[in-house]
Amino acid sequence: MVGFFVFKRKSTRHQHGGDPEKNEPLTLRPIASGKFNQLRTISIISPTAKEGLQKTVSMNLKPPSKIDLHKSFDENDLTNKPVLAKNVDLSSIRATAYTVADLQMATESFSADNLIGEGSFGRVYRAEISDESDHKVLAVKKINVSAFPSKPSDFFIDLVAKISKLNHPNLSELDGYCLEHGQYLLAYEFYRNGSLHDFLHLSDGYSKPLSWNSRVKIALGSARALEYMHETCSPSIIHKNFKSSNILLDNELNPHVSDCGFAELIPNQELQESDENSGYRAPEVTMSGQYSQKSDVYSFGVVMLELLTGRKAFDRSQPWPQQSLVRWASPQLHDIDALDQMVDPALEGLYPAKSLSRFADAIALCVQPEPEFRPPMSEVVQSLVRLVQRSSMGSVLSGGESISRRYDNSGDYTF
Known part of the structure; x- marks a missing residue:
């Protein structure tokens, strides 16, 4: 018969001090038989060399307390999904591998205060990462898993590998990525x-409007980015979602085209149903849903129209004939008098007339209804370079002005 005992330590210390664990007398009391049902038994095999010896210890067990997961991650992500995809090749990725903890700390737990915006793929957060030698400010895209096809982890790694190889001064640069606990993050x-x-299009009350030189510089840099994607990359890359909100500006107002390589993630139907995207959509895309380099050229021409007029690509607040920027502006691009009336009033007439006319000529070619009549981006780049050279706009090629609309007196970033 095996006896069951519990050891109860006396509540008072030994009168002469010392270690209570060693010196305190113990009282052994049998447990009433009626309490056996309240106990659970765990069998522990002793590591001693005595064969066949088994010690049985009885204790009350309580379930562990529920982990308080951060609201940015759902329970299924942390419990049911692998930390990292198995059998994926990371050697081809030219970017830093961050952990979820790194980016959660850098974004203050993906707080609303650090939310920059929300796009087709998910939310974007501002992040600050510091170490002993460097301090970086990043934009972290938290991509919705619903954007991926089957085997999302493999697809994500392939996407990151492709994006990390893009190298052009007018493309938004990938700094790092994270694939952990079902989270897909790009920095x-x-x-x-x-x-x-x-x-x-968004007035903040204190920013100066873009000068004509800055507008030409932004057009030229963006054209070079598309030229690189279409004619240098192999295989060539179609942007598919080129628009003014995907052109980011640095301190010197140099353009950096974002969302490059994301074309596979955007359903054609989603692009076609969006009011914002409808203004950039080439006619053949509306008809067939097929995107090409020439549809990118059309979208680029629409962005040039925005730079020239200061109007949105599609604006429901305008009278119906003027809601579509291309439909309203195209017939007037070769009319000098009408062109002067179309120019963004914020420029206050401060632009060279010949430069304006050449800019309009380039637009007219890009927004041709038939794709075969649109030029390749390399020709668009050359036409803009000639425009700059003939107009003696040396500052456009050498750097130009610097304007900031995203800082306060403390020097910190604001939104």
Whole structure:
């Protein structure tokens, strides 16, 4: 018969001090038989060399307290999904691998205060990462898993590998990525001046409007980015979602095209149903849903129209004939008098007339209804370079002005 005992330590200390664990007398009391049902038994095999010896210890067990997960991550992500995809090749990725903990700390737990915006793929947060030698401000995209096809982890790694190889001064640069606990995160360099769309269409009450030289510089840099994607990358890359909100501006107002390589993540139907995107959509895309380099060229021409007029690509607040920027502006691009009336009033007439006319000529070619009549981006780049050279706009090629719309007196970033 095996006896069951519990050891109860006396509540008073030994009168002469010392270690109570060693010196305190113990009282052994049998447990009433009626209490056996309240106990659970765990069998522990003793590591001693005595064969067949088994010690049985009885104790009350309580379930562990529920982990308080951060609200940014659901329970299923942390418990049911692998930390990292198995059998994926990370050697081809040219970017830093961050942990979820790194980015959660850098974004203050993905707080609303650090939310920059929300796009087709998910939310974007401002992040600050510091170490002993460096301090970086990043824009972290938290991509919705619903954006991925089957085998999302493999697809994400392939996407990161492709994006990390893009290298052009006018593309938004990928700094790092994170694939943990079912989270898909991309970290990009942060551009404090926001997007071209914000600069043109959102007045903050204190920013100066873009000068004509800055507008030409932004057009030229963006054209070079598309030229690189179309004609240098192999295989070539179609942007598919080129618009002013995907052109980010740094402190010197140099453009950096974002969301490059994301075309596979955007359903054609989603692009076609969006009011914002409808103004950038080439006619053949509306008809067939097929995107190409020439549809990117069309979208680029629409962005040039935004730079020229200061109007949105599609604006329901305008009278119906003027809601579509291309439909309203195209017939007037070769009319000098009408062109002067179309120019963004914020420029206050401060632009060279010949430069304006050449800019309009380039737009007219890009927004041709038939894709075969649109030029390749390399020709668009050359036409803008000639425009700069003939107009003696040396500052456009050498750097130009610096304007900031994203700072306060403390020097910190604000939104």
